[in-house]
Amino acid sequence: MSDEDKDLGEDSNVTPFRFPDEDEGSETFRQRLRRKRMEVGEVDGSALDREATGWRASDRHLVMMLLTSPHASATIAKKDASAARRVEGVEAVLLAEDIPGENELGPGFPGEPLLADQEVCYVGQPLAIIIGEDEASCRAAREEIQIDYHELPGILNLEHAAAMKSYHSEARKTERGDVRAAIAKSDNRYQGELTIASQRPCLEIQPSITIRPMNRGETIRVQAKSLLPSRIRSAVARVSGLPESAVEVESEAANGLPGALESEPVRLAILATYAALKGRAAVTLILDSPTEPLIAGDRHATHGKYTVGFSDDGVIEAANIDLRFDAGFFPGDSQAFLDRALLHCDSVYGIPDLRIRGILCKTNRLTSGSMPGEGAAQGAWVMEELIQRVAGITGIPADEIREKNFYGDDTGVNTTPYGQPVNPSAIQRVWNHAIGRSEYYDRVKEVEKWNRRNPSHKRGIAATPVKFGLGDPRPERNMGMALIHILPDGSVQVRPGLIDLRDGLDLQLKEEISNRFGISPANVRVIPGDLNAVPQATPANAVDSAGLILRAMADASEQLLKQLRETAVQLFAAKGHTEVDIETIVFTEGKVGPESFPGAPLEFNEVVAAAWRRRVNLLAVGYHRTPNLWWDPELGAGWPFSSFTYAAVVTEIQVDAFTGEIQILRVDVAHEGSPTPDQSARDEAQLFRSFSVGAGWILSEDLAEDNAEEGMPGFADAPLQWESDRLRPSGDFSTAAGDPCGEAPVLLAGSIREALWNALRAFGLNPALNIDLPLPATPSAVLATCTEISKQLAQKEKEKQEAKAEAEESVGKAG
């Protein structure tokens, strides 16, 4: 035994670690990796008859990569893939002209080609599919493809798009009253604007998609990560010519909403299906990095321009808000997110005459709506900006301006401009709660005191309310499905029709089911993300997905409970208790029986076993759709949300004037939680996470930087103190608001910006200065703003002195 062994102690039993092939001692690590991948590539094991099916033997597993455009806009003079096709290990190289049939991505991607042909329209647009035996040969072949671009200037931002009038469609609007006349009548008018930068989800893993033909090509299995796998299923079926029933999507779990995307994986799956058809084998698409535009999933950058008319005491009489959304070159789902922005732009303020218009701008980019709070946040933040400006001009604190303009008696307005009623008392409730629990007014005074004392670090505190519409303006997406099986031993299986977001929904469902059936949670198994069991999955973003699933689950369990009650009544009757009323039977602690029953109740297992014997169906499909939803974009009116959820937050921050860095000191949130009881842990977790997404967007994630990911907030950037209270929403389970915590808190992070306004006022910012606050407020941007403030202040001071001197001079002359 050598010394090295002894180090581990005499008793250690050294297991030699070896890879399977002992003789291949000289195999390099990379070769081994390649071999491993080939091994993994083995599929269903059955040897296929190549002649009969056209598909190759099942051990064929190819890799595909994409050649993407390096330019935002260019025409293509020449494409040549002949050298690439000769690279060893390359199966095929597909260019636009090699696509059989129409070169189109199809439904959901209007106007978008599968592969760029004569022109490229955004950086990262796919031009060629390279299919090969391994990644290395695909990479080598990609180098060999020759594309001659003739670069064009392109439209890269909203400003440019507006100047060029580069729009996708007509503007949409929602309107109440005569805005133009009302503004003209107002005592004060202000016109301003706000640009909201994009944000990137920063996926945590290298994305890949695998298309795997099974059963001699009769079915296809797709492995992908997506927020809405049923869209992938439809697309793959359409491209491959198989019925949808023959396509299975194995959806991987995502780490919360920012962990996956919706439409991007569909685009990739379509490309991969073409490759699988061409290569006649299983294909895995490998992308270079998670920040590649095809999978980056950038939000829609937004430009808001507003004109507001208000009284001297800060009552907003009328406002006109125009939103420009950067929808990229191909709008995809963008219209729905612009609609969401229009529908959230009023926030909680009852402005009597209000017009909100929105238009999609066409730029040479690719944007996405998969991030939480997309659209809603942009809309609400533009409104908050307007409030800040009114506060600045009138000199009234912003929280007072807010309170004065809430929906309700003060403003006399109780419905949104599109006609859906709001609940003024709920706004008051969350607002008063947040103000009270944070001791807001005392802290405002403390902050003032602090700011007087400290030349270098200024604090700001702000209270901000939020209204969030539960639902998607696309009504077909507002539905949920869940399957519940009761097995013969009395254990229960639940399959929610929603991808697994690893957000604790499975735990919540488990608890709900165990409460409803009165059984131990250990006997309930929730299988999240098994979407092949349902015809249509619930979208994970932009709708109140957990709320829909919970209601669908409630529907399914009611059906089953009804069956079990009937069985129980029969069992009681058999025992001679014919008086038992079916309505009184309850399920608790594994027992089934009427609430106050002198005799022994039945065991849950016993009832289930009896039900099985009596051939009662113990599989139930629960379905819930939000009733009466409609939204008419032509009219700008509708009832697009099942209801609104309300929240308010008080945020205190500290700005380091020397570096521009911001520390969030304390956050107090009052929010309406999900209507299910005792699930605060999940709500709280969701709440904080969504707030972090918003905080990163507002403060640090600057896509203009190469290393945008480095702005994603870490542990040490979290608020020093975090307090949150979850209030029960008004109404009962069936009518109350759903599960707001996945997305609504993104909007709450807007409060950081409000606090920043206040902190900057302590540096001398005043409405007389022509200063806009950057978004994101990165350290460099904040420091630049501070510098600008002192510069303009100095300038004003100088002008004042000069004017004074001049006046004295002229007085002197006159004298």
Place this chain on the structure above:
Amino acid sequence: MQSWFSLELDGRPYRVEKDDTHLTLAQFLVQLDEIYADFSFGESWRGGCPVIVGQLEKDAPRFRLNDATLLLMPQLAGRQVWTPQGISNSDPNHPVNIALSSGIFESGSKRNGSLAAALFEGFYRPDLRRRGQMNDQFDSLVTRSLNVPSVRDAAARVFASVEQVRHEAAQKAEKSGKENQVWTGRKDIHEDRFSKRLFQLKEYAELNYVDGSKRRFYRPKTLVDLMRLKREYPEAQLIAGGTGLAQDSGKVEWPNLISVEGVDELNEIITDQDYWEIGSAVSLTRIAETIGRECPEFAKLMRRFGSRPVRNRATLGGYLATAWSQGQLSPLLIALNARVMLLSNDGERNAPVSQFFDKNGGTILQPGEIVRSVVIPRSTDSLLDSRGMTARICDAYSTGQRRNLVDPFVTGAFALELREKVVAKAWIAYSGLGKTPVRIKEAEEFLAGKTWNEDTMHAVLPVLHKSAGALLKAASEEEDDEEAALYRKQLVITLFQKFYYQHPDPDSVKPKNLSASNEIGRLEQPFFDAITPLT
């Protein structure tokens, strides 16, 4: 030469044979078993793939949080590795596992792994006492899916319970006079399956490993052997902590590697009356543990340096030799008047840190020469007295897009030696303004002999402005982002202003508490208050 070495992985001994010297632990684990599949995704800016490494640091056995993507396999010879999977599977009733199973902290199994590893290290850390250290312990967790408030609460509970155990153990050990061993973590107070194994670790043997492609990895024990190897293999790459080097695994091919980790002489911190001499292979975490109390500005910069796993591996020698242009430590080392001790077969020489870097982003290290140690002068009252000084003010500031795991924009470090209110000598240094850290001599000379007050501070700003402008202009060949350059230029001025406003008064050497939000973060609050009677 040997073609194998062994380590302990999740409580089981493993023998690694012929494997590439460049293989990282993450790559190894992915190959090893399906349960380690998470290790295939790890970006260092996001905290990488955390694991725990059990190792001997001088005579103290320690569990250290490491990043598996930044560890080369041969570095682990003779060490213990615990993966998050191993931690959760080996002992489900361990307090860390119990705490993690009782709340919603993160979404996703991998992320839970990062949390488990960070919590695990904290559990065994003898110096983790106050809430203010929480960020330090968890700063490798960079994800928007983390529920920070509940992590803080759960961690505070775990750390409080372990502090209580430590207090009880210390009381017991008092009788035998071994209580100090408890406080310094040299006695096993837990006696669980993890700590028992840790305390069985023996001193590492030297390692001479050759892989399947005939590349070698040496880990000598003595300085003499190290210099001999250096002479024999002049083309070999020295590896210290390896945090920078391992990032290039798979991209760069090094012929042979010589690790300085095992060299006893380089692993020592000598605390003299006048100075500390820090061996070049000592990890940054150990340095902060040793000098942090007396030199709070070092501890302060540490909190923003990389992340806990990086600091646990990175060494001062490696930091200096790689000459990271934006590195946060160089300005502070300059302000502390530190010297680098170099060693080659021709003998020793030394240089102040400010002269260690050359203009082109390199260092003055000659081929065959190594960084032996860094000498940092102490500035106790008696030492200042002996030089006729009444006070020394020193502080350092770093700025970045976020607090951790980020390339800092600019770091500034400043020191003043005062006779009453008059500046006798000044040190003003920055990094992030060009290829190398710089000392702004003009400003230092300007300050000498002036009274330290607001007017002086304002008067020196134009001098700083001019020098910074010249430096940035010289560097602008690479810097085409005007806005960023402007921000850096501004920071040169504002960081110095900040220094003045935080230390306006020679009498109060301690900074006024302006930036740390003590009252809100409850930073000084201990996890467990020893004064309360033990029950």
